[in-house]
Amino acid sequence: MAKTFVKSKEMGELVNTPSWMDKGLCSQNEMKEEERRSGTYGVLGSLTEEHDSIEEEEEEEEDGEKPKRRGPKKKKMTKARLERFRARRVKANARERTRMHGLNDALDNLRRVMPCYSKTQKLSKIETLRLARNYIWALSEVLETGQTPEGKGFVEMLCKGLSQPTSNLVAGCLQLGPQSVLLEKHEEKSPICDSTISVHNFNYQSPGLPSPPYGHMETHLLHLKPQVFKSLGESSFGSHPPDCSTPPYEGPLTPPLSISGNFSLKQDGSPDLEKSYSFMSHYPSANLSSGHVHSAPFQAGTSRYDIPIDMSYDSYPHHSIGTQLNTIFTD
């Protein structure tokens, strides 16, 4: 169990055993437990030369005949200094924790405005960033070319460079019709068991949305100028896929689906992030029992994100999406 204690490269020169080893502890975790018990969490692990120098200092005080060292004299680490050092370290640890929590909160906020937000299937950090990049890129394409975001190319763009599970998740989310208002408690339920899903008709009419990306994929498009919508017809993203320059991870592209989104709007038309729904809740039990449920055709059954898909869309307000979906699936 005891792992080799490897300090960072700078600390690699130290030959002293770490304090938690001195204490006969098997691991840093045991050390942490010890520190928690003793109220010195984050302190015992901070083996430093300063720490060592305390003992040297005490030795020197006892042994006055020791030859003096050359070079810059190291500051003596008195007990008071050590206490200050420890206090500093504890404060720094707390700040670092806070900082990382802030970073994680920001990532959570980012997840919420992604087209496949789900509390039950959280995207990893790296996948969140990749999807965000793709999302920006895809929406930019919509703005520039005026092409429909309902085409396969759009989903291809979103999934570019994503891992297979994330691609499944995104595709699973986007291939469903625009229904939205789902309370958070629904998100905790299994889609199979959830029979209380309400469908919200999506007819948002413009104006004062804050800067994107807030809301549903179509909500984003409502920011576009009317002439852009005029040209929304058959998707042609697939015909000239934008150059995705630098994904460090080039996962396989997944077959595209149609899109919807996952945000609901408040009465006044502003996005209601609190009610953003989970993709897991997209599947009304009526459809699940009506024989229209299929697995997503992305290595179905091999992913933990595999989800059932209602291909009929009979119950969804946007029949065009359902029609397009059927076309895509029958390709």
Next chain:
DNA sequence: TAGGCCATCTGGTCCT
């Protein structure tokens, strides 16, 4: 059990 993901601690560096 291996691998992915994550939280935390830590020391170094840069900036105010």
Next chain:
DNA sequence: AGGACCAGATGGCCTA
């Protein structure tokens, strides 16, 4: 001097 930021190390948890 102290804080922010960063990257390396480590161990826990979870899943295939």
